[in-house]
Amino acid sequence: MKTTEKTELQLLSEISRISNSSIELQEKLQRIVEAVTRGMEKDGASLFLIDRSGRNVYLAAAIGLNQESVGKLSFPLGQGIAGWVAEQKVPLALEDPFSDPRFQYVPETGIERFKSLAAAPILDGENCLGVIFVLSAAVWHITSSDITLVTTTANQISGVIRSAQLLRNVQQRLSELGTIHEISMAMTSTLDLSQLLSLIAKNSAQALHAEGCSIRLLKLPETQSLETAPAYSLYGEGVKDLDARIGESLADMAIQGRQPVLIGSSSPQTQLPLPAGGSAISVPLLFHERVIGVITVYNKQGGQSFAEDDLQFLSTIAGGAATAVENAAMYERMQDLALKAETRARELSMLFDISSALSSTLNLDRLLRIILTSVTMGGTGLGFNRAMLLLTNERSNFLQGMMGVGPINWDEAGKAWSEATGKHTNLMEWIRTGDLFERRDVAMNALARGIRMPLDPKEGVLALTVLEKRPYNIIDASASPLVGRKLRELLGVNSFAAVPLIAKDRVLGVIVVDNMFTQRPITDRDMRFLATFASQSSLAIENAIIHTNLETLTRDIRTMHKQLVHSEKMAALGTMMAEIAHEIRNPLVSIGGFTRRLAKKVRNEDTKRYIDIIMSEVTRLEGIINDNLQYIKEAPAQRGEEDLNAAVEDILTLYAEELLQKNIRVEKSLDAAISPLLIDVAQMRQAIINLVTNAMEAMESGGVLTIRTYRIPGSGQVAVEIGDTGVGVTPQAMESMFNPYYTTKQRGTGLGLPITRRIITAHGGTIEVGRRDEGGAVFTIKLPYMTRKPAGP
Amino acid sequence: MKKILVIDDEENIRQLYKEEFEEMGFEVTVAGDGPSALAAMEKVKFDLATLDMRMEGMDGIETLRRMKEKDKGLPVIISSAYEQYKNDFGSWASDAYIVKSADMTALRETVGKILG
Numbered sequence: 001m002k003t004t005e006k007t008e009l010q011l012l013s014e015i016s017r018i019s020n021s022s023i024e025l026q027e028k029l030q031r032i033v034e035a036v037t038r039g040m041e042k043d044g045a046s047l048f049l050i051d052r053s054g055r056n057v058y059l060a061a062a063i064g065l066n067q068e069s070v071g072k073l074s075f076p077l078g079q080g081i082a083g084w085v086a087e088q089k090v091p092l093a094l095e096d097p098f099s100d101p102r103f104q105y106v107p108e109t110g111i112e113r114f115k116s117l118a119a120a121p122i123l124d125g126e127n128c129l130g131v132i133f134v135l136s137a138a139v140w141h142i143t144s145s146d147i148t149l150v151t152t153t154a155n156q157i158s159g160v161i162r163s164a165q166l167l168r169n170v171q172q173r174l175s176e177l178g179t180i181h182e183i184s185m186a187m188t189s190t191l192d193l194s195q196l197l198s199l200i201a202k203n204s205a206q207a208l209h210a211e212g213c214s215i216r217l218l219k220l221p222e223t224q225s226l227e228t229a230p231a232y233s234l235y236g237e238g239v240k241d242l243d244a245r246i247g248e249s250l251a252d253m254a255i256q257g258r259q260p261v262l263i264g265s266s267s268p269q270t271q272l273p274l275p276a277g278g279s280a281i282s283v284p285l286l287f288h289e290r291v292i293g294v295i296t297v298y299n300k301q302g303g304q305s306f307a308e309d310d311l312q313f314l315s316t317i318a319g320g321a322a323t324a325v326e327n328a329a330m331y332e333r334m335q336d337l338a339l340k341a342e343t344r345a346r347e348l349s350m351l352f353d354i355s356s357a358l359s360s361t362l363n364l365d366r367l368l369r370i371i372l373t374s375v376t377m378g379g380t381g382l383g384f385n386r387a388m389l390l391l392t393n394e395r396s397n398f399l400q401g402m403m404g405v406g407p408i409n410w411d412e413a414g415k416a417w418s419e420a421t422g423k424h425t426n427l428m429e430w431i432r433t434g435d436l437f438e439r440r441d442v443a444m445n446a447l448a449r450g451i452r453m454p455l456d457p458k459e460g461v462l463a464l465t466v467l468e469k470r471p472y473n474i475i476d477a478s479a480s481p482l483v484g485r486k487l488r489e490l491l492g493v494n495s496f497a498a499v500p501l502i503a504k505d506r507v508l509g510v511i512v513v514d515n516m517f518t519q520r521p522i523t524d525r526d527m528r529f530l531a532t533f534a535s536q537s538s539l540a541i542e543n544a545i546i547h548t549n550l551e552t553l554t555r556d557i558r559t560m561h562k563q564l565v566h567s568e569k570m571a572a573l574g575t576m577m578a579e580i581a582h583e584i585r586n587p588l589v590s591i592g593g594f595t596r597r598l599a600k601k602v603r604n605e606d607t608k609r610y611i612d613i614i615m616s617e618v619t620r621l622e623g624i625i626n627d628n629l630q631y632i633k634e635a636p637a638q639r640g641e642e643d644l645n646a647a648v649e650d651i652l653t654l655y656a657e658e659l660l661q662k663n664i665r666v667e668k669s670l671d672a673a674i675s676p677l678l679i680d681v682a683q684m685r686q687a688i689i690n691l692v693t694n695a696m697e698a699m700e701s702g703g704v705l706t707i708r709t710y711r712i713p714g715s716g717q718v719a720v721e722i723g724d725t726g727v728g729v730t731p732q733a734m735e736s737m738f739n740p741y742y743t744t745k746q747r748g749t750g751l752g753l754p755i756t757r758r759i760i761t762a763h764g765g766t767i768e769v770g771r772r773d774e775g776g777a778v779f780t781i782k783l784p785y786m787t788r789k790p791a792g793p
Numbered sequence: 794m795k796k797i798l799v800i801d802d803e804e805n806i807r808q809l810y811k812e813e814f815e816e817m818g819f820e821v822t823v824a825g826d827g828p829s830a831l832a833a834m835e836k837v838k839f840d841l842a843t844l845d846m847r848m849e850g851m852d853g854i855e856t857l858r859r860m861k862e863k864d865k866g867l868p869v870i871i872s873s874a875y876e877q878y879k880n881d882f883g884s885w886a887s888d889a890y891i892v893k894s895a896d897m898t899a900l901r902e903t904v905g906k907i908l909g
């Protein structure tokens with residue numbers, strides 16, 4: 001055997017031994033280059049492999065070159081000696097490679113230590129797997145047998161690589177299958193979209209040995225209802241900033257091209273700011289030809305860049321992920337729909353519950369309690385923490401707090417919840433048991449009742465709710481110009497909502513709600529439901545208000561009627577009794593009187609006895625009449641609700657001519673507020689005539705007659721004032737003028753003033769006389785202000 | 794002989810009073826209403842009058858007032874079937890107020906006292 005043949009055989013058998021050993025491919029390649037160096041009796045050897053993309057060769061193992069270049073040095077096919085051999089698939093011998101135009105000098109490798117080299121492609125049929133180099137430190141005159149040996153060695157290596165690649169493929173498939181299995185496990189284990197996304201991101205990152213992974217979902221029309229579904233998920237804190245910077249752009253590229261995008265620091269086709277040595281793959285998530293999102297992995301661990309096989313793998317994962325994501329999204333949509341249907345059903349049943357509760361009472365107070373409880377009840381209720389109800393008063397144009405429900409602070413809240421939990425779940429039941437109307441929430445109620453404000457836009461949100469007939473959802477009260485400090489401090493919350501209670505275009509009031517304790521934000525849906533609820537309540541409230549008003553009215557009428565009937569009855573009875581007494585008494589007087597006269601004239605005892613019987617019977621009848629009259633003696637005079645002012649006017653008309661003749665001017669000021677007045681108008685007219693005639697008689701040479709009627713504030717009395725500018729009252733007259741028969745006049749009877757006083761006192765009033773500074777006298781009558789109406793509320 | 798004017802719209806009462814007072818020894822003139830009473834006062838100066846307050850309200854009082862206008866010094870006894878005016882006017886508007894009764898004793902005593 002020739003030395004060459006022997007060497008060749010030794011080399012090949014060594015390679016075959018290496019190939020059959022159970023060490024890693026990398027280790028095998030390293031041993032192969034060692035064996036080649038030794039076997040060829042040269043100074044070094046290197047081995048390039050085609051990468052997964054098939055577009056580059058990279059240095060996989062070397063002897064005599066700097067080890068740092070292993071795994072890093074890479075040439076595109078056709079470039080450099082390795083690239084040229086791999087592309088041309090032919091061996092090459094270069095005694096002076098540095099002068100060859102195909103040679104690319106990479107100083108980091110330390111290639112300058114060598115003078116000559118021989119290279120051969122590692123072929124698998126038509127496929128090139130890599131390139132083997134034999135390096136010589138001295139100038140090497142390369143023979144054809146040298147070339148043959150290198151080529152043979154390369155063929156041998158090809159087997160090693162193929163089997164290793166097969167193994168690796170199998171392993172990778174297994175690992176991929178594992179990943180996909182894991183992902184599909186995840187898919188079936190959860191239908192929660194956000195959980196699924198983070199699972200996919202994590203698994204993908206791990207499967208591709210990436211530093212991190214992000215998933216972006218597109219906002220599709222179908223998924224717009226997914227208010228809670230995240231459109232984004234990220235795994236790997238380390239790539240968070242990177243994803244924030246370039247994730248969108250990468251995703252855009254993947255979506256636009258509808259195909260995977262791979263970028264690395266060495267790929268010149270992108271300006272994306274990747275860190276040195278970084279790489280990324282973005283793969284669109286396609287479901288039924290539709291892009292639903294993008295998955296992106298960043299930075300392969302161990303300093304390598306992502307390669308074509310990583311891209312294929314991620315695409316495989318993305319296919320499964322897309323289906324899973326779509327399923328989850330679908331599920332959430334359905335859940336959302338189901339939830340909506342359920343919520344709607346719950347809302348409807350609750351509205352039904354509430355409306356039957358509302359119609360269960362016309363008592364305003366109970367009704368308000370039901371309304372506020374509905375608002376604050378969890379379960380079937382709207383579930384706000386606290387609620388207050390304010391009603392508008394159209395007459396006074398004020399908004400007045402009526403009732404408050406809920407705990408006023410945390411202490412009360414704690415107590416209330418431990419007591420109330422699960423006690424009543426159904427409003428009607430609560431109403432039936434009567435528990436609802438027990439005294440509760442005293443502090444909150446007092447707080448509500450303390451609110452009172454004019455319906456003026458300046459008063460802020462509550463007044464505006466009424467005036468503008470629209471709901472307000474105040475999220476940040478401290479920043480809202482509509483919420484004054486007073487209201488904010490009163491409520492003690494920074495978020496609350498107010499909805500108007502509108503019935504037939506009329507705003508009856510406002511419901512104010514807050515979530516002081518759960519701090520749950522008040523959503524648009526809450527507001528919509530609250531508005532529906534408020535309109536339901538408004539009708540009930542209006543009915544109750546009308547009913548309450550009616551009740552008060554009927555009660556008033558009933559009382560009034562009773563009083564009227566009583567006084568009228570008594571008056572009628574009195575008049576009747578007086579008439580009867582009068583009509584009976586007169587004939588009785590005749591009968592009795594003449595009988596007595598007869599008695600004096602008869603001597604016959606029998607006749608006398610009969611006369612006595614007649615007389616005693618007459619006496620008995622008179623007694624009966626007296627007794628009855630005694631009973632009605634206190635009956636009021638013939639009083640009715642009269643207009644005293646009109647009576648005064650009548651009197652002035654009656655005396656107009658005389659006043660004119662006597663040159664007396666009349667000044668009158670009659671207050672309509674004294675009418676109607678419960679008086680015997682005929683008697684009262686007489687009383688006033690007496691005063692007016694006295695005044696005229698005191699002003700024989702003219703003057704001014706003043707007549708005033710008015711209500712005396714705060715006294716429940718009315719006054720009639722009659723003044724003159726006449727002769728005035730002497731001290732003596734002052735003392736005696738009300739005595740009967742006291743007069744200073746030629747033709748006076750002195751009965752005018754006594755009669756007047758009698759009439760006034762019979763009406764429960766008083767009369768006084770005074771001197772006026774400007775001369776003359778003034779008489780003041782004071783009467784109790786009485787009407788048939790009961791005292792006002 | 795002292796003269797008494799009896800004013801009453803009831804014929805029987807006028808007759809009864811007339812007989813009673815005549816029995817007491819007085820000269821009696823009767824009148825059926827206010828105007829005829831005032832007319833009688835034009836012709837005769839009476840020493841006493843009995844007045845029936847038969848009319849409601851002020852009307853009876855008005856007659857009394859007119860009579861007082863004519864003869865301020867004339868004592869008047871109100872003789873009424875109405876009990877309820879007793880306290881109103883009885884105390885001062887007239888010299889006496891006597892509720893009519895078949896028992897004449899009270900009336901006779903009062904007349905006797907005034908004309909006594």
Ligand SMILES: Nc1ncnc2c1ncn2[C@@H]1O[C@H](COP(=O)(O)OP(=O)(O)OP(=O)(O)O)[C@@H](O)[C@H]1O
Binds near residue numbers: 690724749753
């Ligand atoms: N306006 C007055 N100014 C001054 N004195 C008065 C006035 N009114 C009453 N007097 C005095 O009081 C007296 C009593 O009055 P009264 O009305 O009771 O009787 P009269 O007027 O004298 O008589 P008659 O009312 O019957 O005409 C009068 O006479 C008069 O002296």
Ligand SMILES: [Mg+2]
Binds near residue numbers: 748
């Ligand atoms: Mg007078």
